[in-house]
Amino acid sequence: MTADTKFTGQTFKSVGTRPLRPDGIDKVTGRARYGADIDLPGQLVGSILRSPHPHAAIRAINTSKAEALQGVKAVITAADLPDLTNGNKELFDILDNCMARTHVYYDGHAVAAVAAVDAVTARKALKLIKVDYEILPHVTDVDEAVAPGAPVLHKKCFTQGVEPKPKKPSNIARRSEFGHGDVDAGFAKADVIIERTFRTEQTHQGYIEPHACVASISPDGSGELWVCTQGHFVFRQHCAELLGMDVSKLRVTPTEIGGGFGGKTHVWAEPVALALSRKANRPVKLVMSRDEVFRASGPTSATSIDIRIGVTKKGRITAGDATLRYTSGPYVGMWAELGAMTSFACYDMKHVRTVGLEVLVNRPKTTAYRAPSAPMAAFAVESVIDELAGRIGMDPVDLRIRNAAKKGTRSSYGPVYGPIGIGPTLKAAKEHPHMSAPLGENQGRGMACGFWFNFGGQTCTDLNIAPDGTVSLTVGTIDVGGARASLALVAAEELGIPYDQVRTVVGDTSTLGYNDMTDGSRGTFSSSMATIMSARNAISILKERAAKMWDIPVEKVIWEDGCAKAVGKKHGNLAPLSLAEIAEAAPNTGGPIAGHNELVADGAGVSFATHICDVEVDPETGRTQVVRYTVIQDAGKAVHPTYVEGQYQGGAAQGIGWALNEEYVYGDDGRLQNAGFLDYRIPVCSDLPMIDTQILEIPNPNHPYGIRGVGETSIVPPLAAIGNAVSNAFGVRMTHVPMSAPRILAALDEAQAAASEDVETA
């Protein structure tokens, strides 16, 4: 990071306004092209055969009948995607997940695929493929997977991160530990200690657009892929490596994206589509059905978390200890590790320890879901903090304020914080009218905090000045939530021109250098940094051209309000040259004008939020409705406040769904029971209240405009905020998410039974 990316405290003209997004009209009129909207001449339909078994060895696959069917142009199995991963375990897992090799590890695991002239033929062909399975014992539940005697998924899985290496294989693939101080000493100082176990069920990102791509590989070995993705450069890398292609010979063009939330950071069907195209020598379109999306792509972890926190009577947290078990599907992940890192990140703690255990189960491979792993850890920690507040008779907001991390705090996961927003969001919550509004019958109020790291990463942008002086900005980060509008605002700000004179596009992988994907809330943070630098580079060229046009030294030219201005006694009376005028003269002053930038966007500012929520519970049915919800979050600087608010609301909406209804339901047979939106219940509009937002702006010192990522943190507090609200409504501590009606009713029964027992003993 260079010094000129530091925050300078400048005032803004464009940044902070709310113009319409450039992609809006096409999206609402249906013109926007999504993954399934691309069509090529001679294109085939690809379809994948999936395992109906949660765990089995593949003895043999017979594809001869399918190959003989008229209209079938290619049938592939793992043999057509040979292992080129060269000992790279992570890449091998991606390959094995895309197409099972010796074993299937979950209901929905791909075992073969066909490309045919139409969908009906492809479906018929799938039915003609015979797979000989040897069914093996399976385990889908997180606690059962770590219990003694559980079926072990991989005989060579010895827990990493444990010394000495365990003698027996297990489903615990990796152990990680974070923290500092001495937790035993910390607990010794506590007046009250609460220890509880929490569980959260597996949820899916629930993006409306299923995974879809069109792949075309030419006999010359070059290829193209059109795909809905959060990271086309990462997709290019993985696909090229898995297919044995030179990276630069695969051109990946991202389409519009109908939601990703982390689920489109990973290749699922794309290498399969490419392998089919290569074998058939025709373009292949592969679109997952909703059933396939649920069974075979991207859910987050199911978890089981033990938490212990101690506090003094005066409300100082003395120690925190957590053991977090996160499912990662059949392959090792870093999900428990992220949970362990985020658990206590909101608090200033002397003694803290967190242990993460990555648990293998016969479920689809876990992938990122918006602030991955943080919501479950926050559910556990924030629930216990609320309970502790009740036990020592302190307001839960005050208890959190008393212990909030601040500038200089050593975080529970290691780094020392710079200026951060947890304290200010808590203070804003305390003062928010929502906090003191009256509650109705059967209603309860809860609040909770959340943290997310945010990420920067490799980024580059091109800013091209068109001959008429308008600006084309090409970025390499996928726009998942209004980034094109935000980045156009940033370019307009820097160049001093109106927003509508800048058009932002997302370039394909041949247009720009490598960009990391849009994850870790990095899209606007990192691409805006590169855009500012690109614009500044363009401005220095524009100044040179103006100097040339005026025939004066470039040192006497400044850039202001979208114009080159000559300064000094000698030249100060020259009329300014507009961007359009300089652009028009470009053919005679040195040719096209552009600014480029390539950087690693370090210094993504950490992000904090506090949420307040009111619920109403029907005591006879357990049905819970969120009746009021407020999100308070630090944005650093809100470039386009409407889309920042949209991120806050979207995260809260997903969190509400997760808290109350969403869960993967597995049968005893290890098959997913609810692979569709009817029985996997994401909230619809009428399930949600209007979600109020409050944007705080605590500038990120490491960004020229003070910008922080805003996309993910908003999903972190809802599980806990709603859990606390239900608990406050009825005095029942909810420890299992989702808090579905039957679970709430059961908890109410238990509380009633306990209360009547108390009466009897009294």
Added chain:
Amino acid sequence: MRYEAPLTTPEAVELLASAKGRVHVLAGGTDLIVRMKGGFIEPDVVVDIKRIKDMHVIRKSAAGISIGAATSCGAMGKHSVLKKAWPGVVEAANLIGSDQVQGRCTMAGNLCNASPAADSVPALIAAGAQVLIVGPRGERRLPVEKLATGPGKTSLKKGELVTAIELPPRKVRSADAYLRFTPRTEMDIAVVSAAVNLTIDRKNVITDARVALGAVAIKAIRVPAAEKALIGNTLNEETLAAVAKACSAACKPIDDKRGTVEYRTRVAGVLAKRAAQAAWTRAGGKA
């Protein structure tokens, strides 16, 4: 697959009677097409009844109200006479799916799909509705509760189709109500549901009552014990408790992804009690 869209009922009957292989009637298609797209069924012949004009008519006569089999639930919600006479039936029909689905889905389809959780069926049973069936041997009428025989199965014979649903004439001081439990507010399927239809006299005594439950057995069921608890009584706490108890006792549900035996059994009683209260208030009942 062969698709046929006849213009008259006799043509439809002829097509259904003569078709070979797997034959399905298409009304709104909100179940059939979803099942086809999901690969659960692969029909050989589909007979679309939407172009038969009579199938879209809602007709009031001395014999009651007749609703054509292709009438969309959305159209029922806009029919003021029907809504006034049978608010419970209409609210049940209008709970199916979303606004978009309402424009297509039909009660006849809901009946013939024979899901134990179908929303309109408990309300129709409580209403004492009949289905008009036309087949190669002419017309016959059947109480709605006798149409479904189990999940996905009906008593319709080869060549037969439901052409209308008939609601009986309405007595004064009568009303019905339907309630269901779903985790979501809409676009959901009943975990358990209850319908109550009752008539009261000038003294607020219930003179007639029918109670039905959905999603608690292999098909929607009538609960005579709950009806007995209502008839001859006014609606007080005691009556409501008896209704709830009778309904819970009548449940024979299963554990599945949508709910447990215990939950369904308990909430059936809660919903029946609340539906009875709503029907009573609509009928003009006063405590």
